[in-house]
Amino acid sequence: MDALQTGRITFIRSPRADDAAEWIELVRASRRFHAPWISAASTPEAFEAFLRRNEAAEFEAFVICRRHDGAIVGSTNLSQIFMGPFRSAYMGYWAGAPYAGQGYMTEGVGLVLTHAFRAMGLHRVEANLQPENAASRALVQRLGFTQEGYSPRYLKIAGRWRDHERWAILSENWRPSRARRASAK
Template structure:
């Protein structure tokens, strides 16, 4: 079956559209994530997505070409660890169609295949039911709970730690 989502690394030409999609999705994103909302924020995101320590991916619906979400691989550690953090968020109007499941699955396959990583960890706020459900559907297991783990929206927030290993990954059809 042909993928409904095209995923590729973020690039300069995504800036205006990504900022607009993020602004239109504030009600979906907050309080879980606060992505770039202006040109300066986008430039900072693009600079962080350097391909060494972090990779940012834009997911577009194949037919329309519209941005449906973002998937990030952050804090890549090589050597004996071969691990990274996985983050993702979808855009308003695209929820409930399985498009982010496809996008995140493509990035996980890239992480374990092309990048040769061994482990991915997703840290999810306990009240973020859609993100928790997505992690579960993709085979992540909950490994623990971290109080006041990440500062998001100016507040230290609790997170659940979800993880998957390369040998556990089975890309959904």
């Protein structure tokens, strides 16, 4: 995917092999911030595996970059992409600790949603988050997701089965302007 640059403060693009050093440095600098929510690729081998996974039809990853200097501020991905009559995907995302709380993720994830609904033709995107992750919940709420349920011991992260809330947004409910307004605050 070429870069999508309709954002005020961010743009998104596909990850590249030459992102490895910057990505790994950001993940390692954010390790304490991410625990226990995620475990992103933090070694050259894990990053290479991530890039190989991105070649699969059912997975599409994006780096969220700061517009003025191109720095990677976070990442998001669409996984288990189902086309046909289902037209759905799961979304995962993370922000680098130095960039948290500055609107980058709201705008970047918003760009990915626009890509998912317009370019890919998806109908539904689901995000599953741990109940204790207030920042993640606030992000999906700002973007217009609706909570659909609760799944005990849903996903194994950092060696533990963790409960998750299920949030989703449908294409007809997506308003790109919501992300622009929220990131401007």
